[in-house]
Amino acid sequence: DVVLTQTPVSLSVTLGDQASISCRSSQSLEYSDGYTYLEWYLQKPGQSPQLLIYEVSNRFSGVPDRFIGSGSGTDFTLKISRVEPEDLGVYYCFQATHDPNTFGAGTKLELK
């Protein structure tokens, strides 16, 4: 099974700072159709995870442009420029390229 390793486990930021989260895969996430099915989710307390980014770098509808996904192959990054209060929570990367699909263990973004 594909293992997704997220770092750091937690990230303390000041509002307005940039935050960066890494997600490394144990194997390439490029599918045979040329697409890379790597997604990023944010989960706030008491809520289900909400999709932020799909196919590495595409922002889902309504997601602010301060969320930027990048990467390829086995190495992926989510950057949040100018962190705002509503960005706090736990971020998960998720791969749907290979069955079984898998989630990273999460990165908690909190205020310093």
Added chain:
Amino acid sequence: QVQLKESGPGLVQPSETLSLTCTVSGFSLTSYSVSWVRQPSGKGPEWMGRMWYDGDTAYNSALKSRLSISRDTSKNQVFLKMNSLQTDDTGTYYCTRDSAWGQGVMVTVSS
């Protein structure tokens, strides 16, 4: 509007079988796949398995031996059955389609 709603018992006895239903609307199960995801309290989500649009299934390797996912396209429902439940199967169970998630159903395994 794409919607998914999970239903099922909130309490299951240890060693018993969990049966959950995901009722969908706004799309056809023969055009889109539906996944099941669970999340123990305070822990990260775990992908359990998928019902593909063509009726094929895929399962989490660790759960495969006790998990079954099926569907009834005429009723727009996807079913999850998992046997031999233990306390560490306690958590919130979701069905999802792409970006859309159900509200989740809390399942507690306890005697």
